[in-house]
Amino acid sequence: MAQLTDPEQEYSFEETGDEIVLMKNRAGNVIGFEKLNYSTSDSEPFNVAFSASER
Numbered sequence: 048m049a050q051l052t053d054p055e056q057e058y059s060f061e062e063t064g065d066e067i068v069l070m071k072n073r074a075g076n077v078i079g080f081e082k083l084n085y086s087t088s089d090s091e092p093f094n095v096a097f098s099a100s101e102r
Contacts, residue, residue, distance in 0.1 A: 048081040049095065 056072045057079070063069065070079035 048079065050079040052078040054079070 050070070052072070057070050058073045059071045061069045061071060066083040066085075068081045068083065069077050070081070072078050
């Protein structure tokens with residue numbers, strides 16, 4: 048799970064078709080996400096890349 052802002056701002060959740068759950072605030076902005084059914088071995092590094100855009 049990756050929380051991008053204060054977890055207290057969570058208002059709703061939306062599951063995408065790729066087993067990803069998006070956490071949203073009251074304005075509908077994504078403030079976190081969780082990848083379901085994902086595992087990695089201890090020998091493999093786990094890298095995450097983020098991309099942000101402004102409206």
